[in-house]
Every structure is written in structure tokens, then in C-alpha cells.
Amino acid sequence: MRGLEDELYPSTPGKVKIDRSHNTINRQFHRCFASTSTMFLWALFLIALTASYLSFQSFVDSGSRYISASWGGIQWEKQVHMSAQVRKENGFSVLVTGAAGFIGSHVSLALKKRGDGVVGIDNFNSYYDPSLKKSRKALLADHNVFVVEGDINDVKLLDKLFDVVPFTHVMHLAAQAGVRYAIENPSSYIHSNIAGLVTLLEACKTANPQPSVVWASSSSVYGLNDKVPFSETDQTDQPASLYAATKKAGEEITHTYNHIYGLSITGLRFFTVYGPWGRPDMAYFSFTRNILQRKPITVYRGKDRVDLARDFTYIDDIVKGCLGSLDTSGKSTGSGGKKSGAAPYRIFNLGNTNPVTVPTLVDILERQLKLKAKKNVVEMPGNGDVPFTHANITAARLELGYKPTTDLQSGLKKFVKWYLNYYGYNSKTTRNLLVM
Numbered sequence: 134m135r136g137l138e139d140e141l142y143p144s145t146p147g148k149v150k151i152d153r154s155h156n157t158i159n160r161q162f163h164r165c166f167a168s169t170s171t172m173f174l175w176a177l178f179l180i181a182l183t184a185s186y187l188s189f190q191s192f193v194d195s196g197s198r199y200i201s202a203s204w205g206g207i208q209w210e211k212q213v214h215m216s217a218q219v220r221k222e223n224g225f226s227v228l229v230t231g232a233a234g235f236i237g238s239h240v241s242l243a244l245k246k247r248g249d250g251v252v253g254i255d256n257f258n259s260y261y262d263p264s265l266k267k268s269r270k271a272l273l274a275d276h277n278v279f280v281v282e283g284d285i286n287d288v289k290l291l292d293k294l295f296d297v298v299p300f301t302h303v304m305h306l307a308a309q310a311g312v313r314y315a316i317e318n319p320s321s322y323i324h325s326n327i328a329g330l331v332t333l334l335e336a337c338k339t340a341n342p343q344p345s346v347v348w349a350s351s352s353s354v355y356g357l358n359d360k361v362p363f364s365e366t367d368q369t370d371q372p373a374s375l376y377a378a379t380k381k382a383g384e385e386i387t388h389t390y391n392h393i394y395g396l397s398i399t400g401l402r403f404f405t406v407y408g409p410w411g412r413p414d415m416a417y418f419s420f421t422r423n424i425l426q427r428k429p430i431t432v433y434r435g436k437d438r439v440d441l442a443r444d445f446t447y448i449d450d451i452v453k454g455c456l457g458s459l460d461t462s463g464k465s466t467g468s469g470g471k472k473s474g475a476a477p478y479r480i481f482n483l484g485n486t487n488p489v490t491v492p493t494l495v496d497i498l499e500r501q502l503k504l505k506a507k508k509n510v511v512e513m514p515g516n517g518d519v520p521f522t523h524a525n526i527t528a529a530r531l532e533l534g535y536k537p538t539t540d541l542q543s544g545l546k547k548f549v550k551w552y553l554n555y556y557g558y559n560s561k562t563t564r565n566l567l568v569m
């Protein structure tokens with residue numbers, strides 16, 4: 134008699150026995166029934182296999198975008214405490230979101246250096262090379278800044294952090310950045326820039342004491358505005374990208390939390406920030422990489438062959454603007470989720486006030502790298518870009534003491550120096566590369 138295992142597998146070809154007994158019909162019926170149930174079992178097995186493969190894939194995908202690292206425990210709390218320790222009179226304890234990001238890591242370091250307590254949070258997503266984020270985290274760890282691996286959408290984590298540390302300020306820099314990537318992955322902008330923002334504001338509103346919040350808006354909110362330079366009072370109701378729309382929505386959402394709960398809010402409209410430890414997705418960074426690797430770069434051009442221009446702003450100037458914002462933010466007025474008076478609501482441009490065209494950016498890089506770029510000049514695709522940006526910084530100058538001091542040439546020099554060093558273009562190799 135064949136066992137269940139035998140029924141699951143077909144007989145060896147060429148070895149099928151012919152059944153000649155008088156019970157043939159009965160046996161054939163059984164055999165037929167057995168082969169149907171075999172097929173059914175196989176089908177079930179395949180469905181289960183496919184389902185587990187798909188769920189494993191989605192686990193891997195989501196895991197690589199939002200690494201859900203574990204947090205909590207005595208040791209973890211100790212690290213958070215240590216990192217939040219204030220080392221000067223009237224210093225702040227600041228929660229920096231997006232601390233392993235470009236601007237976040239620079240701001241965290243500057244705060245720590247002047248004696249404020251800093252705790253970072255970052256989800257280390259894979260929008261660009263997470264190893265660069267890990268290196269920034271390591272750099273911060275060398276300066277006693279602890280970066281918690283977690284997502285700002287994690288309510289329990291935020292509650293825990295506010296439990297452990299009575300943060301005086303939140304510097305909210307975590308976001309899905311990038312103007313053109315929104316075409317590819319719109320939901321990531323909603324996840325970080327809308328849902329994440331609301332989750333964070335909920336935690337801030339409930340915290341006791343309520344922290345003052347300074348957060349990253351963007352020059353992109355000016356969208357199709359053509360009145361130059363861009364002032365904070367200009368219209369911002371014509372965003373050109375989903376990224377810009379989520380940042381504009383952020384300005385409205387933060388206003389609501391200021392109005393209802395008395396949270397002190399300062400929104401900073403950053404203008405194309407660049408510098409060492411920068412973002413690989415941005416033009417100055419990817420142009421440098423491609424030029425060094427002798428790969429072509431694509432230079433976008435506006436209608437009627439007009440060059441695109443940006444008010445490129447150096448990271449150190451932006452850091453000063455962020456610190457100035459924290460220093461002047463004023464207090465939140467609410468407690469236990471209730472407002473007890475009006476709190477400041479402010480928005481500032483942080484730009485350089487000196488727009489430079491993209492071809493000029495390329496010229497500067499060519500000179501500094503001593504290499505010629507292979508340029509493909511194409512018309513700007515309609516995927517969210519705007520033709521130019523130019524900041525009016527009067528308000529920031531008056532209220533924050535903001536005064537940018539680094540022009541594009543000097544800033545790029547520092548960036549290129551960092552880039553060559555970080556990516557191991559040692560002096561010998563670099564000398565080989567520095568041939569026009």
C-alpha cells in the first residue's frame with residue numbers, strides 16, 4: 134500500500150504498474166480522487182509559498198526604508214540621558230529629528246559644542262546611501278551625541294523620549310527631501326512630511342513642559358512665484374511639486390498647533406543647502422561624483438534656453454540661522470495639551486541672497502576638480518523643478534541676526550575637499566585625476 138508521501142509524488146515514469154484485478158474501477162476512482170487531492174495539496178503549498186515570499190519581500194522593502202531598530206531598556210535610557218545633559222547655564226535640551234541627515238548632523242554638533250544637550254532621532258531610510266548617515270551618526274557619537282534609530286511616526290518612541298527628557302526645544306529636520314523624487318515615491322512624502330510631522334506635534338503638544346519647535350520648511354513653497362527676491366509675505370499657494378505641497382501643508386499644520394495648543398513655532402525656508410557631509414541626491418554632489426568618475430552629467434535648462442538658478446546656501450550659514458531661531462524662539466504657552474496664551478509663530482527665509490546659475494555651478498566644480506564635465510544639456514522636465522530661487526533675508530537678519538558669509542566658490546571648495554577625503558581620493562590618486 135502507498136503511503137501519503139507516495140501519493141504526493143508522481144510514480145517514476147516508465148514504472149507505472151498496470152492494475153488487472155477485478156476491482157479496477159474502484160481503484161481507478163481512488164487513484165483519480167488521490168491525484169485530484171494531490172493537485173489540491175500542491176496548489177495550497179504553492180499559494181502558501183508565494184504568500185510567504187511576498188510578505189518577506191515587503192518586510193525587506195519596508196525594513197530598508199524605515200529601519201525599525203529596537204529601543205528602550207536601562208542602557209538605552211542612560212544613553213539618552215547622557216546625550217541630553219546640558220553643560221552650560223541656561224542651556225537647552227534639544228531633540229533633533231533627522232539628526233543623521235545633512236543639516237541635522239551639523240546642527241546637532243553645533244548645539245553640543247556650545248554646551249546644549251542633544252538627542253537625535255533618525256530612521257536611516259534608504260532614500261540615499263544609509264552608510265553616509267551611519268558615518269554621520271558615528272561622528273556625532275564621537276562628540277557624545279546619541280542618535281536613536283527610529284521613526285517620528287512611532288508614537289510610543291516619542292512618548293518615551295519625552296518621558297526620559299523634558300526637552301526645551303525640538304529641532305525638526307526629519308523629512309522626505311528631494312523635489313523630483315516625489316514623482317517616483319509620493320507616499321514617502323506623506324509618511325514623513327505630513328503624518329510624521331503631525332505625530333511629532335502631538336507629542337510636543339502633550340509634553341509637559343511643551344518644547345518650542347523649530348522646523349524645516351523649504352524655499353520650494355514659493356513654487357511658481359515670480360516676484361523676486363522671495364519674501365515671507367509673498368503668496369505660496371502655487372507649489373510646483375508634491376514635496377513643496379507637503380512643506381506648505383506643514384506650515385499650515387504647525388500654525389494649527391500654535392493656534393490651538395500654544396506651541397511656539399518657527400518654520401525655516403531653506404534655500405538649496407550644500408556643503409561637506411551633504412546629500413548625494415543633490416546636483417552639486419552628484420555632479421562632483423560623476424565628474425570624478427568621468428561620467429556624464431545632465432544639466433537642466435529652462436524655457437527659451439534660459440539657465441536655471443538657485444540661491445545656493447552654505448551649511449555653516451544655515452546652522453547659524455537654526456541656532457539663532459532656537460535662541461529667539463520664545464516659549465510655548467500650553468501644558469497638558471491646553472493653551473494658556475498666544476505663542477510665537479514665525480517663518481523665515483534662510484538663503485544666501487545671491488542666486489547662481491547651474492552652468493556656473495558646473496564651471497566652479499570643473500575648476501576645483503581640474504576636470505572637464507561631460508555635459509548633457511536638456512530642457513527641464515516638468516517634474517517639480519522651478520526655474521530660479523532668490524531669498525529676501527531681511528526678516529531673518531533683523532530677528533535672528535542671520536548673516537550669510539560664504540559664497541558658492543568658497544563653500545564648494547570646502548565641499549570638494551571633504552568629498553575627496555571622505556571617498557578616499559588620496560593625494561596620489563587625486564593628482565592623477567586632476568588632469569583636464
Ligand SMILES: O=C(O)[C@H]1O[C@H](OP(=O)(O)OP(=O)(O)OC[C@H]2O[C@@H](n3ccc(=O)[nH]c3=O)[C@H](O)[C@@H]2O)[C@H](O)[C@@H](O)[C@H]1O
Nearest residue numbers: 310311312351352353403404405415416431432433441518
Ligand atoms: O531649497 C529647497 O527647498 C530645496 O533645495 C533642493 O532642491 P533643488 O534646489 O532642486 O536642488 P538640487 O536638486 O540640487 O538642484 C539644483 C539645481 O540643479 C538642477 N539639476 C539637478 C539635478 C540634475 O541632474 N541636473 C540639474 O541641472 C536643478 O534643476 C536645480 O536647478 C533640495 O534638494 C530640496 O530637498 C529642497 O530642500
